[in-house]
Amino acid sequence: MEIREPEPDEAERIREVIDSSMTTSFRLSPGQIDGMTDDQFGDDTVADKIGDEGTLLHVVETGDEIEGTVIAGFVEGRLEDEWGEVNWLFVDPEHRGKGIGTELYETASETLRDRGAEHVCATVLEANTEGHQFVERFGLEHNGDRSIEVAGESLVKYVYTDADVDVDLPTESRADSEDAQADEFPETETTDGQLTATTDDGATVYVAREEEAESGNAAPFYVTYEDEAHTDQYGFYCANCGSLDVSMAEMDRLECSDCGNEHAERSEESYDDSYL
Template sequence: MEIREPEPDESERIREVVDSSMTTSFRLSPQQIDGITDEQFGDDTVAAKIDDEETLLHVVETDEEVDGTVTAGFVEGRLEDDWGEVNWLFVDPEHRGKGIGTELYETATETLRDRGADHVCVTVLEANTEGHQFVEQFGLEHDGDRRIDVAGESVVKYVYTDSDIDVELPTESRADESDEEDAETDEFPETETTDGHLTATSDDGKMVYIARDEEESGTAAPFFITYEDEAHEEQYGYYCANCGSLDVSMDNMDRLECGDCGNSHAERSGESYDDSYL
């Protein structure tokens, strides 16, 4: 395989790789996948990223007996402060199991360090059912969450770093102190503060208490356990931080789903990971 920088006229093939990879491995709707590919990997966007000195783009090219060469994988990284960040990595499902993902990851991190990065982190969409286990293969640990807007939707990315890193994450993942109050409102919609406690009100008028320190991840935003009392002793249910709803159901596999916005959570299982990226 050959890893190289892409040309602007290869954006269509990059979108094909992204689309097929997300369709196979992401818990996202076709509309969400189309939105991400159009916004992040459109012709003009790819051309701009190629020209941006702070952005790293690599494609991997493999030999095909019939069609010659074909782009089978894609990685995007960026320099942020003294950090290098790998923020997208895709391998076409038809070309997995050949070590392409590992080669892309190792090449990207080495290149970012060569360009001046003191530390490297990796961000993975919460909805990427295979990507989390992939980065954990390299000894990286979940070190925080980042909510970003992609194609008009708020989605959550997990940030992974080396276990021994003890410095602040890149600027993009830190909240601007001047916006703390607005961020709090965005993080907990449809809530209010009652006697110092964060509360929400159900459709039938019942006030419940939200435990901010009891959080479960979600594809769009976290879920938080709610209680009937301020001492947090009698559990009521769950609160969806994406839309502010208390209409959250749990099945017998401990999967959560918001009945209003479709935000969902499912425990990732190492058994479901087949090393297909490696």
Template sequence: MEIRDPEPDEAERIQEVVDSSMTTSFRLSPGQIDAITDEQLSDEAVADKIDDDETVLLVAETGEDIEGEAIAGFVEGRLSDDGEWGEINWLFVDPEHRGHGIGTALYEAAADALRDRGVDHVCVTVLEANTEGHQFVEQFGLEHEADRRVEIAEESFVKYVYSDPDADLDLPTDETEEDAEAEEFPETERSDGQLTATTDGGETVYVARDEEESGTAAPFYAAYEDADFSEQFGFYCANCGSLDISLDNMDRLECGDCGNSHASRSGESYDDSYL
């Protein structure tokens, strides 16, 4: 395996690696994956990033090609505006090549490249939808220190920011974790550490963040009448904050306020395997 700088004409293969990795490992729709790939890693975007002195791009090339494709992984990093931090913001490994240490090699090479450019600390950002990516980052001793809301392809996503817990610097993020949560869960509050919403009649319900159903605009979450999550009230729409959610006999959810909808089993084609 060789870690090297990419060439502009390799953008198409990088896009293939990113697309297959996200399809396998991210809780995102095909449309969201295509939009992210098209915006972040188009032919023009890759060429611009290669020429950008503030950006680190590296690919992993294997000696055993699969269908003639040697590039098996990709990583992108950048320098913070103040030059104090380096940030690794994308890391992907082709599912056919996983389990051979490629992700680790890419992470270490990108971190070294950022330090060679003068930074003392490196953080990593991981999309919230990438569950296994969080576990991968944590094996390097990094901890979830903050959240950042980012706009990609005209859609809002949350990235978790991981860093060395001993680093005594302000993280390169524009939002606090509370700010990101407020945007991700509109019309909610915190009550004794739990996320709550209020019905039109003034009743408090409890939102279960780990009971998520996909939606066309944003996820739905189960809502309960009690803090122990024993009596379900219904569902909460993360797109607009409404609790006016209908459920038909086909298990299809629809928000009465914004039209956000969920078709039963729409997310079952994705799994969480990663590196």
């Protein structure tokens, strides 16, 4: 395994790794994945990032003498204020379980500190079903949200930091935290630190925002509970319009009666330490 900086002519292989990783691990439609890879990881964009001194890019090259070497992982980071941010990390599903993700994260974090970062955070797209558990393995905790525009769509990233960090998050995270929640969770508010919604008869239900989500063709669905401890399930919340009027049809297919958002199949949901 070798970690190194990529060359501009390797952008196509980097895109293949990212596309495969997103297809396996992200709650995004094929169109959303294509839009994101075009927007964030097209040939010209990767070349520009390689030439940007403030951006860190590393790839992992792995293989043997018989089959040759191949790029199996990719990480992107950058310096923001006194922070170093690890903002994208992908491992080809065919090469998971070899410690590639761990090596990429640790190398990127160390490099950012060498370049002057006093603190390091990681950002994980909300739709990344496996990335949240991955960064938590390094002792990081969810400490804020960030709204980003990708290919004309508003998406949300969770910002993870060390548990004992008592300094402001990077400027962009601070400025966008409230907007991110409003965009991702319409018709909600925060009650005693928990995300809540209100039913038509005025009752408060609790939205399980970081777990038990189901994909939708417009936005995810989230399980809701009648109590703070999340023991008595109420139903589902539609993150596209904020409605609690979500029905479950045959084959456990969810549908929002207000906006038509429907449960969308996804390729794989289990987390199996594959990044580590």
